[in-house]
Amino acid sequence: MTANTQEQEQELDLTRACEIAEEEVGSQGPVIRVLQRVQAEYGYIPPDFLPEMAEILEVPLARIFGALTFYSQFYTEPRGKYVVKVCVGTACHVQGSKNILDRLKETLEVDAGETTPDMMFTLEPVACIGSCGLAPLCLINTETAAHMTPAGMVEKVNAIQERESAPVAEES
Numbered sequence: 001m002t003a004n005t006q007e008q009e010q011e012l013d014l015t016r017a018c019e020i021a022e023e024e025v026g027s028q029g030p031v032i033r034v035l036q037r038v039q040a041e042y043g044y045i046p047p048d049f050l051p052e053m054a055e056i057l058e059v060p061l062a063r064i065f066g067a068l069t070f071y072s073q074f075y076t077e078p079r080g081k082y083v084v085k086v087c088v089g090t091a092c093h094v095q096g097s098k099n100i101l102d103r104l105k106e107t108l109e110v111d112a113g114e115t116t117p118d119m120m121f122t123l124e125p126v127a128c129i130g131s132c133g134l135a136p137l138c139l140i141n142t143e144t145a146a147h148m149t150p151a152g153m154v155e156k157v158n159a160i161q162e163r164e165s166a167p168v169a170e171e172s
């Protein structure tokens with residue numbers, strides 16, 4: 001866990017997460033439902049919440065860990081405001097997705113799977129997204145970037161950085 005993440009963990013208020021768990025007591029498949037709802041609320045599953053969740057739902061902690069590791073949709077670390085996914089499936093790899101990933105690592109100064117210290121970007125290599133005709137394919141959150149080049153992705157990231165650092169225009 002990074003120092004950054006530790007700081008966030010210390011400040012995190014788990015009241016809402018506990019309320020969600022209490023609301024799901026007795027529902028069908030409460031473990032997955034609570035994990036989904038807590039992730040929707042916090043953006044990830046705070047690890048400190050898991051023992052409390054086990055207690056509230058009266059399920060073994062091991063079962064919750066099992067669900068967390070089985071479903072790749074769950075994250076136990078905070079992620080950036082923008083999740084940049086680079087498909088590294090075969091079709092995208094053949095068309096140069098590794099070069100895109102390498103350029104993004106350089107530009108964002110993070111390794112694959114990491115988040116920038118300002119919590120703005122998470123860089124994530126992913127397996128085939130299922131649209132191989134658009135290779136090499138990237139995603140920025142839900143926005144598709146088809147037939148991408150390293151320079152094209154850097155341009156998109158730079159545009160977001162500029163937009164995010166621009167002062168908010170005052171309404172007249």
Ligand code: FES
Nearest residue numbers: 087089092128132
């Ligand atoms: S290999 Fe990238 S979308 Fe299929």
